[in-house]
Amino acid sequence: xxxxxKKELAKYQGQIxxxxxxxxxxxLQESGRWSADLKKVVQKTKRFxxxxxxxxxxxxxLYGYQAIKSGNVQAVLKAAVSIEIMQxxxxxxxxxxxxxxxxxxxxxxxxxxxxxxxxNFGIKLxxxxxxxxENYALEVLAExxxxxxxxxxxxxxxxxxxxxxxxxQVLDLLSERDEKITxxxxxxxxxxxxxxxxTTGPLQLGATLAGATENQLNQVAKIxxxxxxxxxxxxxxxxxxxxxxxxxxxxGSDVKEGKKTLLIYRAWQASDQKQRKILxxxxxxxxxxxxxxxxxxxxxxxxxxxxxxxxxxxQHINKSLKMIANSxxxxxxxxxxADLAQFIGQHVL
Amino acid sequence: xxxxxKKELAKYQGQIxxxxxxxxxxxLQESGRWSADLKKVVQKTKRFxxxxxxxxxxxxxLYGYQAIKSGNVQAVLKAAVSIEIMQxxxxxxxxxxxxxxxxxxxxxxxxxxxxxxxxNFGIKLxxxxxxxxENYALEVLAExxxxxxxxxxxxxxxxxxxxxxxxxQVLDLLSERDEKITxxxxxxxxxxxxxxxxTTGPLQLGATLAGATENQLNQVAKIxxxxxxxxxxxxxxxxxxxxxxxxxxxxGSDVKEGKKTLLIYRAWQASDQKQRKILxxxxxxxxxxxxxxxxxxxxxxxxxxxxxxxxxxxQHINKSLKMIANSxxxxxxxxxxADLAQFIGQHVL
Numbered sequence: 001x002x003x004x005x006k007k008e009l010a011k012y013q014g015q016i017x018x019x020x021x022x023x024x025x026x027x028l029q030e031s032g033r034w035s036a037d038l039k040k041v042v043q044k045t046k047r048f049x050x051x052x053x054x055x056x057x058x059x060x061x062l063y064g065y066q067a068i069k070s071g072n073v074q075a076v077l078k079a080a081v082s083i084e085i086m087q088x089x090x091x092x093x094x095x096x097x098x099x100x101x102x103x104x105x106x107x108x109x110x111x112x113x114x115x116x117x118x119x120n121f122g123i124k125l126x127x128x129x130x131x132x133x134e135n136y137a138l139e140v141l142a143e144x145x146x147x148x149x150x151x152x153x154x155x156x157x158x159x160x161x162x163x164x165x166x167x168x169q170v171l172d173l174l175s176e177r178d179e180k181i182t183x184x185x186x187x188x189x190x191x192x193x194x195x196x197x198x199t200t201g202p203l204q205l206g207a208t209l210a211g212a213t214e215n216q217l218n219q220v221a222k223i224x225x226x227x228x229x230x231x232x233x234x235x236x237x238x239x240x241x242x243x244x245x246x247x248x249x250x251x252g253s254d255v256k257e258g259k260k261t262l263l264i265y266r267a268w269q270a271s272d273q274k275q276r277k278i279l280x281x282x283x284x285x286x287x288x289x290x291x292x293x294x295x296x297x298x299x300x301x302x303x304x305x306x307x308x309x310x311x312x313x314x315q316h317i318n319k320s321l322k323m324i325a326n327s328x329x330x331x332x333x334x335x336x337x338a339d340l341a342q343f344i345g346q347h348v349l
Numbered sequence: 350x351x352x353x354x355k356k357e358l359a360k361y362q363g364q365i366x367x368x369x370x371x372x373x374x375x376x377l378q379e380s381g382r383w384s385a386d387l388k389k390v391v392q393k394t395k396r397f398x399x400x401x402x403x404x405x406x407x408x409x410x411l412y413g414y415q416a417i418k419s420g421n422v423q424a425v426l427k428a429a430v431s432i433e434i435m436q437x438x439x440x441x442x443x444x445x446x447x448x449x450x451x452x453x454x455x456x457x458x459x460x461x462x463x464x465x466x467x468x469n470f471g472i473k474l475x476x477x478x479x480x481x482x483e484n485y486a487l488e489v490l491a492e493x494x495x496x497x498x499x500x501x502x503x504x505x506x507x508x509x510x511x512x513x514x515x516x517x518q519v520l521d522l523l524s525e526r527d528e529k530i531t532x533x534x535x536x537x538x539x540x541x542x543x544x545x546x547x548t549t550g551p552l553q554l555g556a557t558l559a560g561a562t563e564n565q566l567n568q569v570a571k572i573x574x575x576x577x578x579x580x581x582x583x584x585x586x587x588x589x590x591x592x593x594x595x596x597x598x599x600x601g602s603d604v605k606e607g608k609k610t611l612l613i614y615r616a617w618q619a620s621d622q623k624q625r626k627i628l629x630x631x632x633x634x635x636x637x638x639x640x641x642x643x644x645x646x647x648x649x650x651x652x653x654x655x656x657x658x659x660x661x662x663x664q665h666i667n668k669s670l671k672m673i674a675n676s677x678x679x680x681x682x683x684x685x686x687a688d689l690a691q692f693i694g695q696h697v698l
Contacts, residue, residue, distance in 0.1 A: 034516060034537055037527075041519050093480065097473045119526065124446045127476055128518045131442065134483065135512040142508055148501045155491050155504055163484040167383060169477045170390050177468065178386075188383055 005343045008336055009054060012062065012077070016055045020081045023140060024049065044112050045129050045136075049088040052104030052248055057083040057202045063336050064206025067329035068216060079144035079209060082137045082158075083202045089133035090165060090197070092126050097173060098257055099286075105248040134162070146209045154208045161201040168193025175260045176284070186262050187229070194235075195228025222323045223337060226316035230344050233313045236261040237306070240297060252293035258284025262312065266305035267296075275299045317345035354692045357685055358403060361411065361426070365404045369430045372489060373398065393461050394478050394485075398437040401453030401597060406432040406551045412685050413555025416678035417565060428493035428558060431486045431507075432551045438482035439514060439546070441475050446522060447606055448635075454597040483511070495558045503557045510550040517542025524609045525633070535611050536578070544577025571672045572686060575665035579693050582662045585610040586655070589646060601642035607633025611661065615654035616645075624648045666694035 024046035032039035061080035062073065094100070095108035102108060107115075109129060114122025141158055144151060171189045175181050203220045204212075212220070236254065240263060244251050254261050268279055279299060282292045300306050320341045324334055373395035381388035410429035411422065443449070444457035451457060456464075458478060463471025490507055493500060520538045524530050552569045553561075561569070585603065589612060593600050603610050617628055628648060631641045649655050669690045673683055 031516060034541065035520055035534065037523050038516055038519050041523075093476055097476060117523075117526065121522065121526075124522055125519065127442055127446060127479075128515050128522070130476075131480075131483070132512065132515045132519075134480070135508050135515060138487070138504075138508040139512065142501070142504050148498050152491070152497045152501055152504075155487075155501075159484050159487040159491055163481065163488065166477050166481045166484060167380060167387055170387050170474065170481075171384055173470065173473055173477070174386050174390075174466075177466065177470075185384065192383065 004339050008339070009056070009059060012059050013055045015077055016058050016081060016084065017050060019077050020050060020084060021046075023081060023085075023136070027136060040116075041113075041125060041129065042132070044109060044116075045088070045092075045133055048092065048103075048106075048109045048112070049085060049133070051106055053084070053087075055084060057087055057198060060199060060202035061206040063333040064203035064220060065210045066206075067203070067220070067327075067333040068207050068210035068212045070330065075145050076206060076209065079141060079146070079154075080202075080206065082140035082144075083197070083205060085133055085140060086137040086158075086162065086197065089130050089137060092130035092133060094169070096123055096126055096130075097169070098253075100249070100253065100257075102249050141205070144209065147211075150209050150211055154205050157201065157204050157208055161197050161205075164192045164196045168196070172259070176258050178260070181260050181265065183262070183265065186260060186265055190229045190232050190262075191225060194232035195225045198231055199228035200224030216328070219323065219327045219329070223320055223327065226319040226323075227337075227341055227344070230313045230316040230320065230341070233262060233309055233316070234344050236263050237309060237313075240293070240300065241306075251290070252288070252296065255283060255293060255296050256286050256288050263300055263305055263309050264296075266308050267300045267303045270303035270305065271299060275303065314345060317341050353688050357688070358405070358408060361408050362404045364426055365407050365430060365433065366399060368426055369399060369433060370395075372430060372434075372485070376485060389465075390462075390474060390478065391481070393458060393465075394437070394441075394482055397441065397452075397455075397458045397461070398434060398482070400455055402433070402436075404433060406436055406547060409548060409551035410555040412682040413552035413569060414559045415555075416552070416569070416676075416682040417556050417559035417561045419679065424494050425555060425558065428490060428495070428503075429551075429555065431489035431493075432546070432554060434482055434489060435486040435507075435511065435546065438479050438486060441479035441482060443518070445472055445475055445479075446518070447602075449598070449602065449606075451598050490554070493558065496560075499558050499560055503554050506550065506553050506557055510546050510554075513541045513545040517545070521608070525607050527609070530609050530614065532611070532614065535609060535614055539578045539581050539611075540574060543581035544574045547580055548577035549573030565677070568672065568676045568678070572669050572676065575668040575672075576686075576690055576693070579662045579665040579669065579690070582611060582658055582665070583693050585612050586658060586662075589642070589649065590655075600639070601637070601645065604632060604642060604645050605635050605637050612649055612654055612658050613645075615657050616649045616652045619652035619654060620648060624652065663694060666690050 027042055028039055028046065031042040058077065058080035061083050062076050065072070065076045091103060092109045095103055096110050100108055101111050110122040110126035113125040117125065138158065141154055142151065168189050171185065172193055175185065175189065200221050203224050204217055207217060207220050238247055239254050240252055242251070255264065264283065268276070271279055278295050282288045282296050285292070321338060324337045324341065327334065376391055377388055377395065380391040407426065407429035410432050411425050414421070414425045440452060441458045444452055445459050449457055450460050459471040459475035462474040466474065487507065490503055491500065517538050520534065521542055524534065524538065549570050552573050553566055556566060556569050587596055588603050589601055591600070604613065613632065617625070620628055627644050631637045631645050634641070670687060673686045673690065676683065
């Protein structure tokens, strides 16, 4: 990561983690009053939520607020962990659905519970634990210390975010078995599943608490959507080409799961007979070797798919940068958003 | 069911179903704008939510409102379907967790999706579909046509309800493997899992939208909690002793799943060697026969457990009736609640 962004993120990561820790400690007390066993289950949701993670979403929440209004950092951060806990909720259910055993370099929550309880309790408890994390995320936002009319508006954004992500989840899952998926459908999934809750959602929630106008919220969406799409496309590229250490999960897991990322889709479309034979063998093959993944890397390059996706990232970054420059937001969040966009844009392998 | 209650329920069931249908039709349009496949998935959540069900919860929501304030029935019913959709959310996840293939006499949602898509998509899609139903429930309440300060308070009740139910879900699941469960723990599960969202929650949500005071909300809780506990104990009794037609699911499913209901717990505690041997064989045995279930029925009777649970039901009904009589609520909802309590109390086999 470049130094400006690194510093800016580091400035708040510690504070965000402290606020999260405090919230989860209250939940430990609360659940412990019912039962020590319940508390143990909640304890693992705390650990899962606090381990790893760049805290990008709550930081965007804060900058969304500051785009409209200065000050009140502590109160905003307290509300902003809502989006990080929402992220935990999605990750827990996502890992069950994708049958991912690792997350951020540690075991997924369903693996943790299965070790503790056996009997398929891993998945069963993780369904409920994900649900609980969603309840917690809602609690944090509903109890935030802001005027009730702003909270109400924020809660309307909240359910729109979760709903759109879940729509995207359905489409993403169905895409695994869909032979005739189109590029437009892939972009729909990107919009629904990533842009909404990685960039647009956090920015809009923060801006809403600051009392943003409809016009300002539209500006936020126009900045956030291309930024979020570029972010996910970059993540897809890193997921295939970076090392396990860099990404905190096995390399090529999208490939093994048969996910139709833009990267894979374009490679598939442009592949010749020989290449397609290899892709057929490796895509969706859970026991694919690292050698197989390296073959896929090569095909993604040879077919021009990597180049195409990098161009798409550039286009979306430029769109976002233009909207940032044209926005009526305050200077410091404008600068942060522009730095972030440029970072995502320049992080080329 | 006795005639008064039947009439009173029938009066609103049709209206509630119409409001739900209308809401889901909007969601079909909304999801269809993204993709026809997504719409198909949402269509099944609609069907699942509309089939069967007594709509007791939204009716209690309405009476919770009317306990405080008259009029506004249409607006309240529009908000009240929130709790029915929340119920759908819980049922969908609950059926996955309990591995129940039937619900309200029809296939569970994960069975429906598995038939449509195969590949374990049944459970995967149902996790997301449950999440979506939760988002919908929140949407209905957040968009209700009431003063924003009342909506805000209602949303705080909302997350408390979902959170407590999920706490109860964890305890309920863990109880399956807990040899040393106590009667107190069983009552905790009853409070968290049932009373909250079957009686207290709906009543409080309605009362909150009507602008109830803290004192009035406390009265609601004191009526709702014993009523909800009695309701679930009655449900446990019916689940073992009624016919499949009466309960819309296989008889003795709690027994087959090894659920530690009060009925089973007391029978186990009081059983002699011979009885315990039978219980050991049948409890948690998914392929137990109807003959086995009948043996369990006999033991539940012989050990005095049925009598004990019926006494508990009476005690809780009487407690609730006393609180209803002492409350400062308006006459017509008081009468309905008293009728309902008496119905649950008298429905003896």
